[in-house]
Amino acid sequence: MNNPGLAFVSDVFEDYHNKTILMKLPSYHTISIRNLNVYIENQHILQDINLTIPEKSITCIIGPSGCGKSTLLRTLNRMHDDTPEVKINGQVIVDDEDIYGVNVNVIDVRKKMGLLAQRPCPLPMSIFDNVAYGPRIHGLKKRKAINQTVIQYLQYVGLWDEVRGRVRNSASKLSIGQQQRLCLARGLAIEPEYILGDEATSALDPISTKKIEEMFVKLKEQYTIILVTHTLRQAKRIADYIVFMYLGKIIESGSTEEFFNNPKKQLTRDYLSGSFS
Amino acid sequence: MINTKRQEEIFFKILMIISICVIMSILLFIIGTVLYKGLPALDWDMVSKLPGGGFYLGKEGGVLNAIIGSLYLISGSVVISLTLSVPLVLFINFYLPKKSVFASIIRFSFDILFGVPSIVYGAFGFALMIFLGMRASLLGGIIAVALLIMPIMVRSFDEVTRLLPRDLPDALLSLGATKYEMSKVILRQLMPGLVTAILLAVGRGIGDAATVLFTAGYTDNLPNALNHPAATLPLSIFFQLGSPVEEVQNRAYASAVILTVIILILSFSARYFSSKYSKNKI
Amino acid sequence: MKYIRAFKDKSARQIMLGIAFFSLLLLLVIGVSLLLKALPIMKEKSLWALLSSGNWKPFKGEFGFLPYIISTLYVSLIAIIIALPLSLLSGIYLCTYASKTISRIFEPVIDLLSGIPPVIYGVWGTLTIVPLIANKIAPRYVEFSSGFSVLAGGLVLAIMILPLLISILLEVFRSLPKEITDASLSLGATKWQTVKKVMLRKSFPGIIAATVLSVSRAFGETIAVLMVCGNIPIIPHSLFDACYPLPALIANNYGEMLSMPNYESALMFGAFLLFIIIVIFNAISRLTLNQIEKRFSL
Numbered sequence: 009m010n011n012p013g014l015a016f017v018s019d020v021f022e023d024y025h026n027k028t029i030l031m032k033l034p035s036y037h038t039i040s041i042r043n044l045n046v047y048i049e050n051q052h053i054l055q056d057i058n059l060t061i062p063e064k065s066i067t068c069i070i071g072p073s074g075c076g077k078s079t080l081l082r083t084l085n086r087m088h089d090d091t092p093e094v095k096i097n098g099q100v101i102v103d104d105e106d107i108y109g110v111n112v113n114v115i116d117v118r119k120k121m122g123l124l125a126q127r128p129c130p131l132p133m134s135i136f137d138n139v140a141y142g143p144r145i146h147g148l149k150k151r152k153a154i155n156q157t158v159i160q161y162l163q164y165v166g167l168w169d170e171v172r173g174r175v176r177n178s179a180s181k182l183s184i185g186q187q188q189r190l191c192l193a194r195g196l197a198i199e200p201e202y203i204l205g206d207e208a209t210s211a212l213d214p215i216s217t218k219k220i221e222e223m224f225v226k227l228k229e230q231y232t233i234i235l236v237t238h239t240l241r242q243a244k245r246i247a248d249y250i251v252f253m254y255l256g257k258i259i260e261s262g263s264t265e266e267f268f269n270n271p272k273k274q275l276t277r278d279y280l281s282g283s284f285s
Numbered sequence: 286m287i288n289t290k291r292q293e294e295i296f297f298k299i300l301m302i303i304s305i306c307v308i309m310s311i312l313l314f315i316i317g318t319v320l321y322k323g324l325p326a327l328d329w330d331m332v333s334k335l336p337g338g339g340f341y342l343g344k345e346g347g348v349l350n351a352i353i354g355s356l357y358l359i360s361g362s363v364v365i366s367l368t369l370s371v372p373l374v375l376f377i378n379f380y381l382p383k384k385s386v387f388a389s390i391i392r393f394s395f396d397i398l399f400g401v402p403s404i405v406y407g408a409f410g411f412a413l414m415i416f417l418g419m420r421a422s423l424l425g426g427i428i429a430v431a432l433l434i435m436p437i438m439v440r441s442f443d444e445v446t447r448l449l450p451r452d453l454p455d456a457l458l459s460l461g462a463t464k465y466e467m468s469k470v471i472l473r474q475l476m477p478g479l480v481t482a483i484l485l486a487v488g489r490g491i492g493d494a495a496t497v498l499f500t501a502g503y504t505d506n507l508p509n510a511l512n513h514p515a516a517t518l519p520l521s522i523f524f525q526l527g528s529p530v531e532e533v534q535n536r537a538y539a540s541a542v543i544l545t546v547i548i549l550i551l552s553f554s555a556r557y558f559s560s561k562y563s564k565n566k567i
Numbered sequence: 568m569k570y571i572r573a574f575k576d577k578s579a580r581q582i583m584l585g586i587a588f589f590s591l592l593l594l595l596v597i598g599v600s601l602l603l604k605a606l607p608i609m610k611e612k613s614l615w616a617l618l619s620s621g622n623w624k625p626f627k628g629e630f631g632f633l634p635y636i637i638s639t640l641y642v643s644l645i646a647i648i649i650a651l652p653l654s655l656l657s658g659i660y661l662c663t664y665a666s667k668t669i670s671r672i673f674e675p676v677i678d679l680l681s682g683i684p685p686v687i688y689g690v691w692g693t694l695t696i697v698p699l700i701a702n703k704i705a706p707r708y709v710e711f712s713s714g715f716s717v718l719a720g721g722l723v724l725a726i727m728i729l730p731l732l733i734s735i736l737l738e739v740f741r742s743l744p745k746e747i748t749d750a751s752l753s754l755g756a757t758k759w760q761t762v763k764k765v766m767l768r769k770s771f772p773g774i775i776a777a778t779v780l781s782v783s784r785a786f787g788e789t790i791a792v793l794m795v796c797g798n799i800p801i802i803p804h805s806l807f808d809a810c811y812p813l814p815a816l817i818a819n820n821y822g823e824m825l826s827m828p829n830y831e832s833a834l835m836f837g838a839f840l841l842f843i844i845i846v847i848f849n850a851i852s853r854l855t856l857n858q859i860e861k862r863f864s865l
Contacts, residue, residue: 085459087455087458087459090382090383090458091382091383092382093382093384113569113573115461115462115463115569115572115573116461118458118459118460118461119460119461121459122459123455123456123459125452125455125456125459127452129452129453129455129456131453131456131457131470132453132470132473132474133470133473141460141470142460142461145460145461145462145463145466145572146461146568147568147569191456194460195459195460198460198461290757290759290760291757293759294757294758294759294760297656297759298660298664298759300656301656301657301659301660301664302660303656304652304653304656304657304660305656305657305660305661305665305669305673307653308653308657308673308676308677308680308729308733309672309673309676311680311726312676312679312680314691314695315683315687315688315691315726318690318691318694318695319687319690319691322690322694369586369589369590372579372582372583372586373583373586373587373590375583376580376583376584376586376587377587380580380583387587390591391587391590391591393850393853393854393857394590394591394593394594395590396849396853397594397846397849397850397853398593398594399849400780400783400784400787400845400846400848400849400853401594401597401787401842401845401846401849402784402786402787402788402789402814402841402845403685403787403789404787404789404814404817404818404838404841405597405601405787405838405841405842405845406597407818408601408817408834408835408838409597409600409601409838411821412600412601412604412835413600416600432593435590439590463572463573463575463576464576464579464580465572465575465576465579465580466572466576468579488682489682491684492682492683492684492685492686492687493684493685494684494685494686494789494790495685495789495790495814495818498790498818498821499821519684519685519686519790522686522687522689522690523686523689523790523794526690526693526794537690538690541686541687541690544684544686544687545683545687548679548682548683548684548687549679551682552675552678552679552682553675555678556675556678
């Protein structure tokens with residue numbers, strides 16, 4: 009198996025392929041993608057993706073626009089379920105379980121993954137209810153527990169002090185940077201194991217971006233984080249591992265330091281030097 | 286050569302401005318006529334009393350029967366068509382995939398239902414009532430008008446729903462919400478659009494005479510049960526205008542003013558709500 | 568908890584699916600029940616006899632729909648002849664020359680015109696158009712006219728279909744990609760040339776569809792027409808003759824019809840006829856409009 013996507017996970021993966029018996033993966037929080045192919049209306053959007061995401065670290069997926077990085081991210085929490093044009097082949101194994109398996113409940117999959125979208129999208133309700141929404145639908149009923157959860161996560165993202173007296177106000181009145189942190193709090197409140205970020209800072213000003221980035225670095229102590237980003241500098245700043253994609257394929261992946269200082273593929277070097285973007 | 290070209294353009298431009306002016310003045314002319322005839326006839330008795338001595342010949346009283354009847358009728362119809370339209374629109378937009386053929390067939394069928402004239406809904410309602418053994422009644426009118434306004438509601442609510450960015454449904458789904466839970470939150474976001482749709486539907490439903498002509502009947506009294514006939518404003522105009530008695534005709538003109546004012550209010554509030562909605566979105 | 572949520576979601580889906588099927592069936596149910604009601608008369612008389620006979624004598628069991636059909640066509644024709652130029656001119660103006668302010672004033676005008684109930688148009692028609700025809704216009708051409716006439720019906724209908732026609736035309740014009748008109752303008756054509764050579768030509772199918780849609784709206788209009796047309800079941804020979812369109816016939820004769828054999832069935836046949844024609848017209852023009860929207864939005 010000479011697949012370029014295997015750089016930093018080769019040990020686990022090669023075992024799987026060479027020994028032809030399915031090795032049981034150690035059950036910590038990893039995502040491992042095996043032979044993933046995604047087609048949208050006969051277009052081969054993702055080709056032979058093999059990748060394992062290490063736990064409690066930040067993995068950044070980079071690449072020029074249209075390379076399939078957002079599609080890949082959305083594959084991880086089954087957001088393609090409602091678009092029948094999208095055909096998915098292969099396995100995405102999260103915590104020992106193929107999320108595209110037969111008996112898998114999509115709600116459980118999504119509950120494991122907190123998604124932070126490109127543009128913040130507060131729900132049409134108060135700041136408080138935004139954060140409380142997830143826990144409520146997942147069965148948290150006691151007022152006290154809800155209050156506690158909301159305050160805890162608003163504090164966590166540093167929003168609590170800013171919105172204190174007005175948590176009952178509509179969330180749409182917050183600044184866009186605050187909204188994005190609110191969305192992060194809302195995502196954390198469902199107690200996910202993974203955090204997915206889809207260019208989560210691209211709509212934000214530099215100061216808000218910095219706050220979100222600091223948040224990610226703090227979060228990786230407890231969560232496995234996968235970010236799609238369009239800026240190389242951001243990846244350099246916060247990522248532990250880099251996955252570089254081009255035209256639906258993983259070209260190169262590895263630790264941040266190695267990726268930037270010692271890229272192995274010509275395509276990667278071209279991309280890093282800015283000959284295309 | 287160049288001159289004739291310019292002249293042609295100027296000529297047509299003048300024609301265009303004339304047609305714009307004609308259309309605007311027709312509107313003013315219609316509203317003016319209604320007000321001119323109706324305002325003198327409109328007094329407190331008119332809106333607070335039932336017609337005395339029969340709606341066709343009696344000279345006393347007002348059109349309270351029609352006002353109340355129309356209100357009852359339209360509320361009933363709105364409730365029925367709302368309970369069908371809202372789930373339907375949410376279904377075709379969020380439960381069915383984006384390019385669903387089923388959804389486009391449903392949209393298409395509502396485009397056509399929208400074009401079906403009110404007299405056909407009236408005739409169908411009447412046939413349905415005979416089939417069910419009902420007499421002309423408030424309930425019959427409610428059903429017929431509900432059918433009439435449902436396409437209006439569905440189309441106009443669907444229009445705003447389709448414009449909703451994918452962000453919100455995506456955000457909700459990624460929090461692990463079921464489609465049902467998602468739809469409830471989305472409905473909250475779509476409220477202004479829904480209100481606009483309701484206002485449009487009410488405007489059409491409250492003014493339509495052909496649907497209620499044989500389904501709701503007409504009466505001098507207030508409707509006090511679903512299976513009793515109910516008077517309505519459009520029919521109050523239609524029937525009483527044909528009376529030889531001047532006082533009765535005046536009641537028709539007064540009803541026309543009332544109906545026109547209702548329509549004006551509905552139309553402007555619909556405009557207000559839809560503009561407020563688009564402001565939020567951009 | 569999880570199961571309750573899944574159950575709620577599933578039931579909601581089932582209910583919605585039910586409503587969706589119900590609404591799909593609605594069109595069919597309306598058509599079929601009108602047809603069933605019309606069957607007795609269709610069994611007794613051939614379709615051709617019903618459509619081509621001018622004899623309408625319910626007491627004797629004669630039901631010839633020709634006068635009503637001719638009246639409907641006549642009135643609708645007048646309406647579209649008046650409404651189409653007006654709508655085209657104002658539609659073009661709004662899309663090309665008009666300033667924002669004018670559009671902003673004009674849009675509510677269209678809204679209101681489409682919101683005004685038919686019965687109000689009827690009142691207005693009887694108060695203004697009918698006397699105008701009887702006293703001013705008709706005396707120049709014919710000896711006598713009551714004013715309740717084809718022309719009155721056509722005029723009132725024209726105004727009633729204006730809002731629909733204009734709003735669809737605007738949609739059609741606005742769906743034209745801007746590049747097409749820009750290209751023409753950049754080649755040095757004047758605005759009017761662009762309108763004539765590019766806009767009107769490119770949107771021709773849309774204009775036809777809008778026209779067909781408005782005509783079918785005119786076919787079905789009832790109360791206003793009933794109030795200004797005169798309602799005499801003869802074939803009208805001039806603009807100033809009274810006429811009796813099909814919807815008016817249905818609306819006018821309900822209630823008394825139950826005592827006469829086949830009368831109800833005949834009226835339901837009228838409703839069925841109206842329904843079928845309008846559905847076909849609507850289907851064709853909506854398909855055309857959808858096609859236009861799709862072609863340009865991709």
